[in-house]
Amino acid sequence: MSTAIAHPGNPHDEHYPGGLMRWLTTTNHKDIGTMYLTFALMMFFVGGLMILAVRAELFQPGLQLMKPEFFNQLIGVHALVMIFAALMPAATGFANWMIPLMIGAPDMALPRLNNWGFWLLPPAAILLTMPFTLALFGIGDGAIATGWTFYAPLSVQGGMGVDFAILAVHILGISSIMGSINIIVTIFNMRAPGMTMMKLPLFAWGWLITAFLLIATLPVLAGAVTMLLTDRHFGTHFFNAAGGGDPILFQHLFWFFGHPEVYILLLPVWGLMPHVLSTFSRKPTYGYTAQVYSFIAIGVLSVVVWAHHIFTSGMPIPALVYFMFSTMSISIPLAVLFFCWIATMWRGAMTFETPMLFAIGFIVLFGIAGLTGLVLADVAADAQYHHSYFVVAHFHYALFAGGIMGVITGVYYWLPKWTGHMYSEKLGKLHFWLTVIAFNLTFIPQFFLGLAGMPRRIPDYALQFAEFNAISTIGAFILGFSQLIFAYNIWCCVRGGTKVEARVWEGAEGLEWELSSPPPHHSWEIPPVIR
Amino acid sequence: MENAFSPEDLARRRSRSKRLAWLIGGAVLLLYIAGFFLKR
Ligand code: HEM
Numbered sequence: 001m002s003t004a005i006a007h008p009g010n011p012h013d014e015h016y017p018g019g020l021m022r023w024l025t026t027t028n029h030k031d032i033g034t035m036y037l038t039f040a041l042m043m044f045f046v047g048g049l050m051i052l053a054v055r056a057e058l059f060q061p062g063l064q065l066m067k068p069e070f071f072n073q074l075i076g077v078h079a080l081v082m083i084f085a086a087l088m089p090a091a092t093g094f095a096n097w098m099i100p101l102m103i104g105a106p107d108m109a110l111p112r113l114n115n116w117g118f119w120l121l122p123p124a125a126i127l128l129t130m131p132f133t134l135a136l137f138g139i140g141d142g143a144i145a146t147g148w149t150f151y152a153p154l155s156v157q158g159g160m161g162v163d164f165a166i167l168a169v170h171i172l173g174i175s176s177i178m179g180s181i182n183i184i185v186t187i188f189n190m191r192a193p194g195m196t197m198m199k200l201p202l203f204a205w206g207w208l209i210t211a212f213l214l215i216a217t218l219p220v221l222a223g224a225v226t227m228l229l230t231d232r233h234f235g236t237h238f239f240n241a242a243g244g245g246d247p248i249l250f251q252h253l254f255w256f257f258g259h260p261e262v263y264i265l266l267l268p269v270w271g272l273m274p275h276v277l278s279t280f281s282r283k284p285t286y287g288y289t290a291q292v293y294s295f296i297a298i299g300v301l302s303v304v305v306w307a308h309h310i311f312t313s314g315m316p317i318p319a320l321v322y323f324m325f326s327t328m329s330i331s332i333p334l335a336v337l338f339f340c341w342i343a344t345m346w347r348g349a350m351t352f353e354t355p356m357l358f359a360i361g362f363i364v365l366f367g368i369a370g371l372t373g374l375v376l377a378d379v380a381a382d383a384q385y386h387h388s389y390f391v392v393a394h395f396h397y398a399l400f401a402g403g404i405m406g407v408i409t410g411v412y413y414w415l416p417k418w419t420g421h422m423y424s425e426k427l428g429k430l431h432f433w434l435t436v437i438a439f440n441l442t443f444i445p446q447f448f449l450g451l452a453g454m455p456r457r458i459p460d461y462a463l464q465f466a467e468f469n470a471i472s473t474i475g476a477f478i479l480g481f482s483q484l485i486f487a488y489n490i491w492c493c494v495r496g497g498t499k500v501e502a503r504v505w506e507g508a509e510g511l512e513w514e515l516s517s518p519p520p521h522h523s524w525e526i527p528p529v530i531r
Numbered sequence: 532m533e534n535a536f537s538p539e540d541l542a543r544r545r546s547r548s549k550r551l552a553w554l555i556g557g558a559v560l561l562l563y564i565a566g567f568f569l570k571r
């Protein structure tokens with residue numbers, strides 16, 4: 001046998017630099033996956049600290065801690081960090097680590113592009129947050145203060161924080177597009193012989209749809225913020241009403257990206273769920289084909305419903321009706337997914353290890369996101385709820401209980417595979433219960449605040465909102481600090497612990513469980529046999 | 532397939548991937564540029 005296919009079990013058949021140079025120059029999908037995940041975890045805490053400052057300010061009515069301008073900056077950068085620097089990189093880290101293992105490929109198709117995609121992220125994150133630091137030294141007036149949505153005309157008039165954010169979003173977008181291209185071509189060209197598309201693991205299917213959505217929508221976001229930049233500095237009037245432009249055009253362009261973005265954040269997690277549920281129910285996934293077609297349906301529908309975010313900005317009545325019903329129709333394929341998840345568990349031999357707990361928590365809490373979404377999709381009702389805390393609560397059930405808890409599910413599920421060690425179940429369960437209780441303590445009050453009329457993105461509020469805000473702040477601090485347990489558990493698991501076998505979980509099915517834990521440096525040099 | 536993942540097979544897969552990658556990249560750029568000709 002030639003040396004090119006020597007292996008498995010010989011991680012040093014190639015020379016690569018050690019230390020920092022290894023991480024700067026690596027083209028190995030597992031190294032890059034690890035970097036994405038580490039970066040995401042760090043930024044999760046950065047974004048978390050920002051929002052704890054916000055919640056501290058909102059603990060009581062009146063202005064206690066900060067100026068309103070700074071408050072607005074914290075809210076906007078929190079969202080941008082969580083979406084672009086925590087959730088998306090975490091999902092890309094999963095993709096890098098797991099897709100080659102799952103489809104029987106030796107690595108990603110374009111390893112150098114992969115390296116580049118990651119190393120664009122840290123500079124972008126620095127650009128996004130640097131205006132805070134500059135302001136400390138008296139340079140500029142701080143970070144972007146428009147919220148994550150960049151709405152014109154505020155963003156046309158804003159300070160230099162807006163320019164930093166525009167540049168950062170461009171870089172983050174390029175990084176995501178490169179990652180998506182790599183995932184698409186890997187899935188199309190690197191599958192082991194016999195791995196047909198309808199045998200492709202659902203996680204890879206979810207990511208495939210995500211990648212197409214990113215490619216279709218990120219250029220539109222990039223275009224919109226470039227136009228914003230030229231409006232700000234080069235005398236154009238795309239969004240400036242005084243010059244014949246249209247601020248509402250910006251809202252349409254933003255949400256043409258923004259709505260698919262929420263599915264971009266969730267499709268990888270929806271792809272992961274059936275793996276976890278089937279493993280811990282010891283039953284095959286229910287409704288594989290139905291789930292694939294639901295992913296595709298959701299992907300297609302997600303690009304034609306964007307205006308439900310701007311019902312109150314004004315549009316013709318037929319448009320309102322169209323966007324209302326098309327939005328509501330997304331709940332049909334979504335309900336198919338819920339049905340399949342539950343049917344996978346139905347009469348299974350279930351056990352409740354930490355990943356399974358988080359998966360079930362995900363299903364229950366994410367269901368609340370879907371139901372409250374339907375409420376908001378009602379044009380008549382949205383006139384009252386829009387821009388209130390009800391919306392904030394809705395999308396945190398989607399993005400924290402759906403997105404973040406989904407990512408946590410994946411981390412606990414795959415961490416033993418990545419490290420070769422078992423994490424602490426005791427700490428994992430503690431982390432789960434604290435997270436679920438504190439999450440609801442934080443966000444249930446926000447539904448009531450929204451229904452009672454409290455607007456979002458304000459640093460002060462009327463006295464009648466005081467109690468619910470105090471409860472929400474207490475919940476947020478517990479929620480934030482319980483994530484330290486997560487970080488500690490990961491740290492210990494990386495450092496050592498009980499050794500695990502190749503098939504970490506007794507009920508686990510799939511190629512990824514046939515490689516050792518941790519897998520060899522080069523994943524599948526000899527293609528696996530696919531039944 | 533007989534010689535799956537042989538150096539030749541991998542080279543073939545990589546070049547196919549590169550072609551598709553450039554194609555998608557081109558489409559992305561086109562979409563981005565088309566936006567600037569948006570008239571209202
Ligand atoms: C059946 C499912 C869903 C429906 C019908 C729905 C509907 C809506 C509507 C109508 C709004 C606008 C509310 C307003 O601003 O007045 C909204 C906001 C939002 N939704 Fe959903 N939603 C659904 C699921 C989701 C999911 C799965 C996610 C995320 C993964 C999500 C994330 C968001 C976000 C982030 C916002 C607020 C964005 C902002 O204004 O900053 N939603 N949703």
Ligand SMILES: [Cu+2]
Nearest residue numbers: 259262308309
């Ligand atoms: Cu939406």
